[in-house]
Amino acid sequence: xxxxxxxxxxxxxxxxxxxxxxxxxxxxxxxxxxxxxxxxxxxxxxxxxxxxxxxxxxxxxxxxxxxxxxxxxxxxxxxxxxxxxxxxxxxxxxxxxxxxxxxxxxxxxxx
Amino acid sequence: xxxxxxxxxxxxxxxxxxxxxxxxxxxxxxxxxxxxxxxxxxxxxxxxxxxxxxxxxxxxxxxxxxxxxxxxxxxxxxxxxxxxxxxxxxxxxxxxxxxxxxxxxxxxxxxx
Numbered sequence: 001x002x003x004x005x006x007x008x009x010x011x012x013x014x015x016x017x018x019x020x021x022x023x024x025x026x027x028x029x030x031x032x033x034x035x036x037x038x039x040x041x042x043x044x045x046x047x048x049x050x051x052x053x054x055x056x057x058x059x060x061x062x063x064x065x066x067x068x069x070x071x072x073x074x075x076x077x078x079x080x081x082x083x084x085x086x087x088x089x090x091x092x093x094x095x096x097x098x099x100x101x102x103x104x105x106x107x108x109x110x111x
Numbered sequence: 112x113x114x115x116x117x118x119x120x121x122x123x124x125x126x127x128x129x130x131x132x133x134x135x136x137x138x139x140x141x142x143x144x145x146x147x148x149x150x151x152x153x154x155x156x157x158x159x160x161x162x163x164x165x166x167x168x169x170x171x172x173x174x175x176x177x178x179x180x181x182x183x184x185x186x187x188x189x190x191x192x193x194x195x196x197x198x199x200x201x202x203x204x205x206x207x208x209x210x211x212x213x214x215x216x217x218x219x220x221x222x223x
Contacts, residue, residue, distance in 0.1 A: 031209050043201060044214040051209065097142055097161060097208060098169070101154040
């Protein structure tokens with residue numbers, strides 16, 4: 001059974017710092033991995049999608065990497081801002097439509 | 112595009128009542144899914160559809176029913192609500208099986 005773990009569960013850093021969020025998964029047979037952001041009381045916003053054949057994807061200040069063999073993905077946020085405060089979720093796709101989610105990392109950026 | 116829309120935003124039910132959570136998307140996506148999000152459990156897949164007329168069970172399907180008569184709509188029916196179904200429900204859609212998934216704003220359901 002695929003399990004997805006995100007550590008730490010919560011992270012607080014001062015504004016301007018670069019930071020890395022971690023995601024690990026137990027079964028390397030995945031189609032892709034997707035990172036989401038969720039603001040309190042809101043839905044999920046897609047940030048980046050990495051296909052299993054890719055090593056990384058970039059969007060603005062965000063960079064996500066994927067190492068299937070070790071079952072790990074990281075989300076790098078450069079020059080963090082208070083508006084980046086949210087819960088970040090990673091999800092791996094196995095099978096046609098089965099996304100398995102981690103529990104998320106709650107990120108707080110302090111001004 | 113409105114993306115994925117869900118109604119209602121909030122709902123309170125009594126045990127044993129039935130109701131339908133509505134989900135619609137205007138992106139012409141073939142794939143649609145329903146998830147529930149619970150503290151400590153994360154998001155879990157309830158049911159999904161890979162096209163009009165085709166549905167399948169996810170991880171936690173018991174107590175829920177779905178149908179997909181059009182590409183745009185994917186309603187979720189609670190047949191006889193139970194307190195264990197108190198949760199936040201999210202609908203999502205994607206163009207194909209390996210494509211980016213887009214989520215609706217959610218429905219917060221409380222069953223008393």
